[in-house]
Amino acid sequence: MSEAISLYELNSLIKGVLSSSLPEMVWMRAETSDVRVNQNGHCYLEFIEKDSKGRTLLAKTRGMIWANTFYMLKAYFENATKQPFTSGLKVLVQVSIEYHELYGLSLTVHDIDPGYTLGDQALNRAAILKQLEDEGVLYLNKELELAVPTNRIAVISSPTAAGYEDFQDQLKKNSQGFGFYTKLFPAIMQGERSESSIISALERIYEYMDYFDAVVIIRGGGATSDLSSFDSYLLAASCAQFPLPIITGIGHERDETVLDIVAHTRAKTPTAVAEFLIDNMVDAAEELEEIAHSIVTSASRRLQDEETRLAVFENQNNFVLKRWYREQEVILSSVNNFLFRGLQRILRDNQNKVAGYRDLLTKRMQQNTRTFSEKIDYIEEALKKNTQQIMKQELSQLEVFEKYLELSSPENILKKGYTMTIKNGQIVKTKDVLAVGDKITTVFADGEINSIVNNYEEYK
Structure with a gap:
């Protein structure tokens, strides 16, 4: 067994091998990712390479551009390409290879070729945006109106994401005390499965869309290289044509994905999405308050106007009303007298008629009584005769049956x-x-x- 060496000695050995076997400078093709500039002006980024389908990472290495070099290269590159130096660019850069025993491998950029323009991500993004525009759906979601108020929210996020917790906490602790009703539709927010997972969540929301005012798609921080799923055509087309407004908060202030472009509203972070919803509620509350104040003011003014008109009307018509009341009293008195005399006459006439009807009814009843008595006597006599005749016939028939039974007996x-x-x-x-x-x-x-x-x- 050979003698063991320490980790530091191994890393030093690797550093020496790389330094002796590689040139001092090399030109390298790669795609930029997670580009950021610190307060000192140094640019830190990642160089990545994907497979031919643009989905799977094949390689990734840390890179940096010192402030004095970055200032010149950035101006040179942006002047030549007419676009900012950002993530998702396919670049050809001259780098020196450094290997540090503690920090590992890194690439330091010294020069850039502006002719090697957009990377695969940017080309793919531009093609997707062009296709959506040609299909007439690129700005469909932006044309939707936010409901007033917007407080019933369908949320697409990973349930364990810190961004989701920040979003919920911001809504619950809003200083105005507004009520928000959220429903989480869990989804995978990074990796190859994120595209299909988010689309599946949208399909589940569509089944209950009447219960929501808007859809929020949020994600916490992470490397820019993890945002490729948000540049998907299928996801962008689904969101652009979704019947509810979609608000994104993917968590990258410096990166704008295709999903951000087609969404109704783009916020930088999940917390910013919550602030947007709270501000929307504030605007709605202020508008309602203004409307309520306007209604109260208009109603008060209308009541005052009507009270004034009523007072004027009462003063103008008080004399007319009194005279009308006196005239009505005279008319009512005359009518009462006329009706009283008429009723007395009707009563006398009706008393005479009633006496005549009573005598006539008495005579009719006496006559009907005699007639009914004669009919009853006649019916009684007829019943007696018919009964006797029927009895004779039944007895004769019984004698015949008796004779027949006697002759038919077994004896x-x-x-x-x-x-x-x-x-x-x-x-x-x-x-x-x-x-x-x-x-x-x-x-x-x-x-x-x-x-x-x-x-x-x-x-x-």
């Missing part, structure tokens, strides 16, 4: 020379019920004989 039939055969207490009506060996009884008019069947023949 009379046996006396005429007929016999009756009985088997097991039952009258034998056909030979089919008899078999050889059966005991039978033959009944005559003057007695009966028991016998056994030996044989029988059929009549032909």
Whole structure:
């Protein structure tokens, strides 16, 4: 077993090998990511390379541009390309390779070729925006109006993201005490599965869209290279055509994705999204307060005007009303007298008519009583005659039935020379019920004989 070396010694060995085997400067093709400038003017970034489909990272290395070099290269690059030096650019840069025992591998930029312009991300983004514009959907979501108030929010985020917690905390602790009703639709917010996951969350929200005023898509911090899923055509098209306003807070102030461009409103961070919603509620509350004040003022002014008009009307019509009341009293008195005399006359006439009707009814009732008595006597006599006749007919019919029953009785039939055969207490009506060996009884008019069947023949 060879002698072991320390980590520092190993890193020093790697540093020496790289320094001796690589040139001092090399030109390198890569894509910029997570570009940021600190307060001293130094630029820190990542260089990345993806596969041919632009989805999977193949390589990533830290890079930096010292402040004095960055100042010149940035001006040179932006003047030549007419675009800012930012993430998502495909660049050709001259770098020196440094390996530090503590900080590892890094690349220091010394020069840049502006002719090597947009990177794969920027080209892809431009193509997506052009396609959405050609299809007429790029600004559809921006044309939607925010509901007043906007406080029923569907949230697409990772449930464990710090940005989601910040968003919720900001809404709950708003100083105005506004109520917000949020529903989380969990989704994967980075990596290859984030595109399909966010679209799936949108589809679930669509099923309950009547319950929400807007959709918020938020994500915490992270490397700019993790934002590629937000430059997806399918995600951008889904959001652009979604029937509810979409507000984004992806958490990168310096990076604008395709999703940010098609969304109704773009905020820099999840907290900024919450502040936007709170400000929207403040505006709605102020507008409602102004409307309420305007209604109260208009109503008060209208009441004053009506009270003044009523007072004037009362003064102008007081004399007319009094005279009208006196005239009505005279008219009512005359009408009362007329009605009283008319009622007395009607009562006298009706009393005479009632007396005549009473005499007529008395005579009619006496006449009807006599007529009904005569009819009852006639009906009673007819009933007696009909009853007697019916009784005679029924008695005659009974005598006929009695004679018939007497002639049809078994005793009379046996006396005429007929016999009756009985088997097991039952009258034998056909030979089919008899078999050889059966005991039978033959009944005559003057007695009966028991016998056994030996044989029988059929009549032909």
